Amino acid sequence: MLLAIDVGNTRIKGAVFESNTLLGHFVFLKKDFKKNIENILKEFPKVAHLVVASVGDLEKNDFSSFNERVKIHFISHENHFPFTNLYETPKTLGIDRMVLASGAVLRFPKQHRLIIDAGTCITYDFVDQEDNYLGGAISPGLRLRYEALHNFTAKLPLLELGSPKNIIGNSTSESIHSGVVNGAVNEIDGFINDYKQYYSKFTIILTGGDAVFLAKRLKNTIFANSNFLLESLSHLFQYKIKND
Numbered sequence: 001m002l003l004a005i006d007v008g009n010t011r012i013k014g015a016v017f018e019s020n021t022l023l024g025h026f027v028f029l030k031k032d033f034k035k036n037i038e039n040i041l042k043e044f045p046k047v048a049h050l051v052v053a054s055v056g057d058l059e060k061n062d063f064s065s066f067n068e069r070v071k072i073h074f075i076s077h078e079n080h081f082p083f084t085n086l087y088e089t090p091k092t093l094g095i096d097r098m099v100l101a102s103g104a105v106l107r108f109p110k111q112h113r114l115i116i117d118a119g120t121c122i123t124y125d126f127v128d129q130e131d132n133y134l135g136g137a138i139s140p141g142l143r144l145r146y147e148a149l150h151n152f153t154a155k156l157p158l159l160e161l162g163s164p165k166n167i168i169g170n171s172t173s174e175s176i177h178s179g180v181v182n183g184a185v186n187e188i189d190g191f192i193n194d195y196k197q198y199y200s201k202f203t204i205i206l207t208g209g210d211a212v213f214l215a216k217r218l219k220n221t222i223f224a225n226s227n228f229l230l231e232s233l234s235h236l237f238q239y240k241i242k243n244d
């Protein structure tokens, strides 16, 4: 049994898997991550492996206290991945993006894939049908957009994520919601349409904390899978134990 942990820049997500079947799902913050992981390990005594992908500020050493209880697999650039990395700066590519690309290759073989992860940042990753990882884009996520508008202006309030009533915002709040939400929706639809000019057919995977909220609003029909990164960690683990 496996506990997969995804350390993002906003939250930590965890899931317990038995042969790629998800048995439990958890979300917590960095400040109480040790207690949370201990509780999960108590709840699932059969967990023997801990696999971690971190782009947040938790390092391999932060997990060493679990060493006696489970075998720790901290994903790094040195691991084997099931794709050819054509990024010009492979060492600076986010581990989360490498895990997403791996999941896309392992679960959707022999096709072009675009993975969109709407978390702290919105990341776009393209892996072609020959399993070449080409790169993509990084833009601010929804929460980050609300915070940036507030933090870098004198007059804009900090709003919680909300649905814009209209494309034309008729108040400060409505203008902000339209700018953030309609802006991100148009960005994602725009990227997808741009990619279609280069690749006529590709599989789109939408994941991350804002995936469900965004999927409903896109012109392109895409099903959100909020657990894709955790599921990819489980698939990569199966691949890794066979290949490392």
Ligand SMILES: Nc1ncnc2c1ncn2[C@@H]1O[C@H](COP(=O)(O)OP(=O)(O)O)[C@@H](O)[C@H]1O
Binding pocket: 007, 008, 009, 010, 011, 012, 118, 119, 120, 121, 141, 142, 143, 144, 161, 208, 209, 210
């Ligand atoms: N309870 C929550 N706390 C923080 N963000 C949340 C929460 N629920 C949904 N979100 C949304 O999730 C996004 C962050 O997604 P997430 O996948 O957790 O990010 P990361 O993987 O970068 O930590 C934010 O833009 C925010 O709108």
Ligand SMILES: CC(C)(COP(=O)(O)O)[C@@H](O)C(=O)NCCC(=O)O
Binding pocket: 008, 009, 010, 055, 092, 093, 094, 095, 096, 097, 117, 119, 120, 121, 122, 123, 138
């Ligand atoms: C772009 C990211 C900050 C996204 O992080 P997230 O939104 O998942 O928390 C992360 O993938 C990262 O730190 N990347 C390094 C730069 C790169 O991928 O080129």
Ligand SMILES: [K+]
Binding pocket: 117, 118, 119, 120, 121, 122, 123, 208
């Ligand atoms: K992301």
